[in-house]
Amino acid sequence: MSESKRDILKRKILGAAEKRIETQGLAALRARDVTKDAGCALGSLYNAFEDLDLLILAVNSRTLARLHASLQSASASQTSPKEKLLALALAYQDFGTENPNLWAALFDHRMQPGVPVPQWHLEEHVLLISEVIGPLSQLNPNLDDDMLASRARTVFSAVHGIVKLSLDGRFVALDPDKVKAELSEFVSQYLRGNTSEKKA
Amino acid sequence: MSESKRDILKRKILGAAEKRIETQGLAALRARDVTKDAGCALGSLYNAFEDLDLLILAVNSRTLARLHASLQSASASQTSPKEKLLALALAYQDFGTENPNLWAALFDHRMQPGVPVPQWHLEEHVLLISEVIGPLSQLNPNLDDDMLASRARTVFSAVHGIVKLSLDGRFVALDPDKVKAELSEFVSQYLRGNTSEKKA
DNA sequence: TTTTTTTGTTGAACAGCGTTCAGAATCGGC
DNA sequence: GCCGATTCTGAACGCTGTTCAACAAAAAAA
Numbered sequence: 001m002s003e004s005k006r007d008i009l010k011r012k013i014l015g016a017a018e019k020r021i022e023t024q025g026l027a028a029l030r031a032r033d034v035t036k037d038a039g040c041a042l043g044s045l046y047n048a049f050e051d052l053d054l055l056i057l058a059v060n061s062r063t064l065a066r067l068h069a070s071l072q073s074a075s076a077s078q079t080s081p082k083e084k085l086l087a088l089a090l091a092y093q094d095f096g097t098e099n100p101n102l103w104a105a106l107f108d109h110r111m112q113p114g115v116p117v118p119q120w121h122l123e124e125h126v127l128l129i130s131e132v133i134g135p136l137s138q139l140n141p142n143l144d145d146d147m148l149a150s151r152a153r154t155v156f157s158a159v160h161g162i163v164k165l166s167l168d169g170r171f172v173a174l175d176p177d178k179v180k181a182e183l184s185e186f187v188s189q190y191l192r193g194n195t196s197e198k199k200a
Numbered sequence: 201m202s203e204s205k206r207d208i209l210k211r212k213i214l215g216a217a218e219k220r221i222e223t224q225g226l227a228a229l230r231a232r233d234v235t236k237d238a239g240c241a242l243g244s245l246y247n248a249f250e251d252l253d254l255l256i257l258a259v260n261s262r263t264l265a266r267l268h269a270s271l272q273s274a275s276a277s278q279t280s281p282k283e284k285l286l287a288l289a290l291a292y293q294d295f296g297t298e299n300p301n302l303w304a305a306l307f308d309h310r311m312q313p314g315v316p317v318p319q320w321h322l323e324e325h326v327l328l329i330s331e332v333i334g335p336l337s338q339l340n341p342n343l344d345d346d347m348l349a350s351r352a353r354t355v356f357s358a359v360h361g362i363v364k365l366s367l368d369g370r371f372v373a374l375d376p377d378k379v380k381a382e383l384s385e386f387v388s389q390y391l392r393g394n395t396s397e398k399k400a
Numbered sequence: 401t402t403t404t405t406t407t408g409t410t411g412a413a414c415a416g417c418g419t420t421c422a423g424a425a426t427c428g429g430c
Numbered sequence: 431g432c433c434g435a436t437t438c439t440g441a442a443c444g445c446t447g448t449t450c451a452a453c454a455a456a457a458a459a460a
Contacts, residue, residue, distance in 0.1 A: 108310075157364070161358050165356075171353055182350050193390055
């Protein structure tokens, strides 16, 4: 049993696409390059995947799983909720810095016009946010689930923006260590204002 | 004198491209559509602009000017630095919500591989951040210029991330009013932790 | 004005892209 | 070993941004 030939080819194509995106970036991904790397014909790609978009989604799915694992690990290494949130932010930046092209593909990819992102993939994105919910609910026990979800999305988005714009080099490319320091300071400042405690 | 025929055509092409991006989005922009709308031949586009990328940059340049004006107006309408920063964030979200395609084009566009974004256009982006620096320096008189610039970039990026991910609908599309409320609350929380004041 | 030179415009042609599909090759059950 | 079903293959299609030789218009020179 183990693995059908069909699945083997699918994995080879997936691996080739992942390597291409990792090394050259999503924008440089070509169906012909991927199938050449995978050692199969051009048409076989469309046998294994519906189209290029779905192949990219499969790569992004793998990246999201790795990213999620990194975040879980970072969060688990801390005890207090504030430390967890700070560790999550830094782990997010670490992952983006060390996997710039794969990470960028998560957010740069767009489906063909009119085609929605499949539900299962949206849910994989939402999983990331769920990591934020735990520590955040400890800090804000009064918030109901809806508010908590919104808040988590907002906090995640803010950290994401800081990492994304710095990695895109939109406003002059930045030394990752400086970004890390800024991110640290920013999250700390936010957390200082987040709860009613007034620790100096 | 007024305007040479060459410049008139350039403006017609620019206007056509802007309308296309505004209505259909950057990804749907086609050289043939633009020149048809502008009433000229395909090749004329490359007479007026170096290539499609430079045409898009020209559109983005106009969008940035409008966005910058909106931010300036929002900031000027407030007196205290914290109010200014809050107004800037909300104005940023307003602009993105009311010009989704043009605003998205500012950050979704990528140059051809190997070609850097021209300096003059990078500086137009940096101008946006300068709006944040004023109020921020009032809140943190102790920060030197470098730190201040970094901090402003960070704050801007955080707000940008919140607006961008909500408009992209990455994690379930959101009611703009809810985003606005979340953004408001988030910025307020950050500002509460930003200075040494401890107002309840 | 007439001639010459320069400049601007045009759209057919080109290379590269994602995607399709008829035919060849392969597989699985008998 | 046979045969229907499945998979694989790569030439071909339609669309893309970009180029460029031919043409037209304007400017300069006569």
